[in-house]
Amino acid sequence: MDAFTLIVASGLAAGIMAATMFLLYRAGSRAAGLVDWSLAGLLFFASNAVAFAASVTQVYDVSIAAIGNALYVAGHFGVLAGLRRHLGLNPRYVLLLALVLAAVLVHRTGFAQASVANRLLLFAPAIVAINGAVVWHAWHVPLMVLELLFMMQMVVRTGYIAVHRGTTLTFMGSQSLQTLGSLSVFVFLMVAGMSCALIVIRHQELALRKASLTDNLTGWLNRRALHDVAERECLRARRSGGRLSFLAFDIDHFKSINDRHGHAVGDSAICHVTALAAQALRGYDGLFRLGGEEFAILLTGSGDDTLLRIAERVRDSIARTPLYAEDKAVAMTVSIGLASCAPGDTGWEDALRRADLALYRSKREGRNRVTLDGDTFCTAAAA
Numbered sequence: 132m133d134a135f136t137l138i139v140a141s142g143l144a145a146g147i148m149a150a151t152m153f154l155l156y157r158a159g160s161r162a163a164g165l166v167d168w169s170l171a172g173l174l175f176f177a178s179n180a181v182a183f184a185a186s187v188t189q190v191y192d193v194s195i196a197a198i199g200n201a202l203y204v205a206g207h208f209g210v211l212a213g214l215r216r217h218l219g220l221n222p223r224y225v226l227l228l229a230l231v232l233a234a235v236l237v238h239r240t241g242f243a244q245a246s247v248a249n250r251l252l253l254f255a256p257a258i259v260a261i262n263g264a265v266v267w268h269a270w271h272v273p274l275m276v277l278e279l280l281f282m283m284q285m286v287v288r289t290g291y292i293a294v295h296r297g298t299t300l301t302f303m304g305s306q307s308l309q310t311l312g313s314l315s316v317f318v319f320l321m322v323a324g325m326s327c328a329l330i331v332i333r334h335q336e337l338a339l340r341k342a343s344l345t346d347n348l349t350g351w352l353n354r355r356a357l358h359d360v361a362e363r364e365c366l367r368a369r370r371s372g373g374r375l376s377f378l379a380f381d382i383d384h385f386k387s388i389n390d391r392h393g394h395a396v397g398d399s400a401i402c403h404v405t406a407l408a409a410q411a412l413r414g415y416d417g418l419f420r421l422g423g424e425e426f427a428i429l430l431t432g433s434g435d436d437t438l439l440r441i442a443e444r445v446r447d448s449i450a451r452t453p454l455y456a457e458d459k460a461v462a463m464t465v466s467i468g469l470a471s472c473a474p475g476d477t478g479w480e481d482a483l484r485r486a487d488l489a490l491y492r493s494k495r496e497g498r499n500r501v502t503l504d505g506d507t508f509c510t511a512a513a514a
Contacts, residue, residue, distance in 0.1 A: 135186050137313035141320055142179035145206070148172035148324035155331060162331045164217035168324075171209025175320055178202035196247075197238035200254055201231045207261045210323060214268050217330060230257065248292050255289035269330075277322045284315045346420040348398060349405040357419045361429060364417070365479040368431065368472065375479060376471040378428035378442055379486040380408075383464045383498040385424040396456045400463060403454040408465075411444040427483060435471075435503060442467045442501040450499060466493035470504035 149172025156165040181199040185191055205227060212222035234254070237243050243250050262278045262285075269278070344356035352360065361375075368375040382388070382404055389397040401424060408426070409418060417429030430438065446467055453460040468489030472482040489502040496502070 134313055135183075137317055138179050138182045138186065141313065141317045142176055142183060144317060144320035144324070145172050145175035145179060148320055148327075149176060151324050151328060155328060162217065162334060163219070164213035164215075164327070165331060167209055167213030167216055167222060168327045171206050171213060172320075172324065174202050174206035174209055175316075178206060193238050193244050196250060197235050200238070200250065201234040204234050204254065204257055204261070205231050207258055210327070211261050211265050211268070213327065214265055214330075217334070218268060220268075248296075251292060252289060255285050259285050259289075277319065277326060281315055281319050349402060349420050351405060351418040351420045351426070353419065354421050357417075357421070357427065357429075360417050360419075361479040361483075364429060364431060365472065373432050374434070374471055375482065376430045376433055376438055376469065377479075377483045377486040378430060378438070378445070378467060378469055379483065379490045380426055380428075380442075380445070380465045380467040381490065382424040383466055383494070388461060388463070392456065392459075392461060396454075396461065399456055400454055400461065403452075404449055404463060404465065407448045407452055408445050411448045412441065427486070435469075438469050438471070439501060439503060442469055446499065446501055464499035466490055466498045467501040468493055468504065469501065 149169045152165045152169035152172060156162070156169065178199050181195060181202065185195050185199075208227045208230060212224060212227065216222045234257075237253055238250070243253055259282050262282045266278045266282070344352055344359075346353045364375055367373070382400065385397070385400070388400055401420075404424075405418070405420070405426065408428075412418070412428060413430075415431075419427045419429065421427055430441065433441070446465055450462075450464045453462045455461070468486045468491070470482045470485035470489055472479060476482060485504045489504045493500045493502040
């Protein structure tokens, strides 16, 4: 395949990349990085357009090489900028401007004007460094393999030219070294667009999965997530001989809060209670909203005394901290039940069921208290 055909093919691949990224953005994804990747495709397309125009007009001036190389470097930086933005980092376009300016100015030096090989020696380290940064940020995605292969061929070609200084390259030549480079760019552009799209699609899949397992109001996990997490923790506890426990609680007289203050205050009450409970719990405890004002906490490796201390800390924090809504203090309390998995249980559901029974006992005994499954007494709030 000659150099001209590869330039045309690479230009088409760059255009497809730019259009695909832009259409994904307009289709509703609005994912961070898609605009940057679309810009990168446009920059690669512009670089190939410059090479195409030079080939058609047979005008091979150093200034044309300066424009084409600057656009090419900018295209690679656009891929890195999009990845950084996708990861929530600063894309650092100020550095891009500096690179473009340096790429243009370096062509004014005698070394760069002397030969195509010299210009390759000058720009290859910058391209390798940009792609190396992409690998650093994206080592866990398929794009890494592409970047590594592209970097390897750049290093091999540049190393060969550096050792064999007599190598002659022409502006639009079809020598094996240039053909290898052009072919690598074509493959890079074809795969880069697909890889960037896969990154966005995978990110959306993870976001949808998280949304399906998370309660929108509180941010706690939902009942569907409880099954997966509890099943996994139950198996781990059986293997290690550890202990698995549940703390079940709900808001006392929650219906009256809704009736007196409205559902908006009721939602605020749920958020208030879960926020206080989360502060009183340990960072690794599993937090679940089972529905309405009913909640469950999955605790591992805790004895009865520790469970009671944790539950009392939750109950006391909520009882002492009213919700202020519409310039009114809305006092709230919770009733709590505790239970642990027992040797005769068929699964974690048995422990959760006993925690619910202990919770109902707390309510029967007067609310605002903690009941441990199997106890003949309740720990109640201080007067």
